[in-house]
Amino acid sequence: MRTVKLDLDHAPYQILIDRGLLTQVDLILPLLPQPRVAIVTNETVAPLYLDPLRSALAARGVQVQAIVLPDGEVFKTWETLNLIFDGLLAARCERKTTLIALGGGVIGDMTGFAAAVYQRGVPFIQIPTTLLAQVDSSVGGKTAINHPLGKNMIGAFYQPRLVLADLDTLDTLPAREFSAGMAEVIKYGLIDDLFFFEWLEANIDRMMARDTGTLAWAIERCCQNKARIVAGDEKEQGQRALLNLGHTFGHAIESGLGYGAWLHGEAVAAGMMLAAVASEALGYLDAAAIERIRALLTRAGLPVVAPALGVERYLELMAQDKKVDAGTIKFILMRQLGQSYIGELDYATLTRTLQRGCA
């Protein structure tokens, strides 16, 4: 079993990575303030993994409430969040009842936010069942729901007590979902880990074949990278913004096409390509580096051309982003392959980038 320790302000916790973790409830039991949990999952994940987890907990005397939500980014709304509150209140769940998120990034973000605000905060455990959630959304304590005017606009910083990344759950992940997770994996190479980027170039076929040892090492590396960046900047005042590489463009793509048309990871992949193209225009990246990024994303089954929403529409969508400060949009750009920075783009460069980088 691989272990990544996060030591965030007042809330240290561990990420455990291995096969067969879902039913190892000995990992969970010591963390429960009372023998009672509410498992929040969705209609896709529930038939696969809810019963094994529920049975294992019940066999140890834990009272289990299950709340099954509809599946998809389009349901990452207040209305769906309220289904969690309805379930918790109908079952009279208390302040010491622990919420367990069993699912991908949407379930993790919504359950985490529900845990942050139900009765002003209850304990919370993450069991991410997608690659994207295992390497990214379950690490670092960001929780949120979407608002019609912007993605992740309503949320909280709230840390889980434990993250169980069970590699078995990746076996059932559809190819498109797995690829979407690979976008965030590749992102860590591009942020500040050239060694990892080159390791991915050498091991991409084994990754896509979901080889256990390869997956476990890559997930650990991603979590370590994210943990290091988050620990230095828990509330995103500075360097944590690097984790948003590809996300300013990506959120605009998701929002512009309507949530759910593209998967989050797909939009991030196309967004990272736009960031690379912009960085080339600024004179930082050369054509060879661009080509290596494009090749790796393509081999991971990801889109490398952003949809043609039009320059003005992109600007309008990006102006709504949380990473706006005094009217200026912040972009994560690349100084060189494997080294990103927080910068700005002038209107001309941004226009040229969107013209070159979109379909």
Place this chain on the structure above:
Amino acid sequence: MRTVKLDLDHAPYQILIDRGLLTQVDLILPLLPQPRVAIVTNETVAPLYLDPLRSALAARGVQVQAIVLPDGEVFKTWETLNLIFDGLLAARCERKTTLIALGGGVIGDMTGFAAAVYQRGVPFIQIPTTLLAQVDSSVGGKTAINHPLGKNMIGAFYQPRLVLADLDTLDTLPAREFSAGMAEVIKYGLIDDLFFFEWLEANIDRMMARDTGTLAWAIERCCQNKARIVAGDEKEQGQRALLNLGHTFGHAIESGLGYGAWLHGEAVAAGMMLAAVASEALGYLDAAAIERIRALLTRAGLPVVAPALGVERYLELMAQDKKVDAGTIKFILMRQLGQSYIGELDYATLTRTLQRGCA
């Protein structure tokens, strides 16, 4: 000007108490990370106090967005909260935009919760305009909205950067609202401040006449008492629960009659009488003490008899309370006049109390 300092974990701030504070924007300006605020208020308060505050800020170069909500506890819902998010997003308010709550407890609770979760947290200032908000709800960082199945069920602990208690705003407060605030004032005497309870017995007429010096001293005393209790237990793991004297019964009254039928303070007053009657049944309070409590509440214009909802309905409503631990309802009871404690009530005593204490 009277000042109460709160030194809560990572977020020290001041409560300032005086006349004429609303337009003293020099108190606010140094706390703004950017010259931009969103004032959240309601349809009752806006015609009285929005323009003076807005003008004073605008005259100093601050960009002001106003969000005016409907007035009343019945609007302390997600739907109304969402009007704040709609307003903030439509105006493209950023992470450094400060939210100012201008109103009573409902506005303070909702604005504080909006500040806690908008873009995962933005700065927040309280300008409470009711007695209840000045002595209670604006102190200590509790924010929340109601859920159809329970009061204040969704919320956060989130501290303001400043509280301005402008005594001028109490001049326009309807008598019923002022009395409701007096319930929380008297509560501090009953929790652990016999000196203050007796001071109130001696000064209740001056209080009800809204004499400036009397008000200022009483508000300062309440804030000091609350600050002391909260500082020892910011997340309500223990002694902070004392602040809920009268509230377990009170929330049941509010919820059982439908939010808005009784004001929160009225329900708390009747709830404190039930707590006193229960304490007498347990052999702690004598008839003379009960009579003094009843007399002071009555002189403050408050109800001392709870509505007859029926014992079973009370139990059902109270079982939904946040102060439930492992199925046991916690009650705040009185060991003697001016000394409360966190305890439990057996079924027989509770039944007898509700039969004796209700209409």
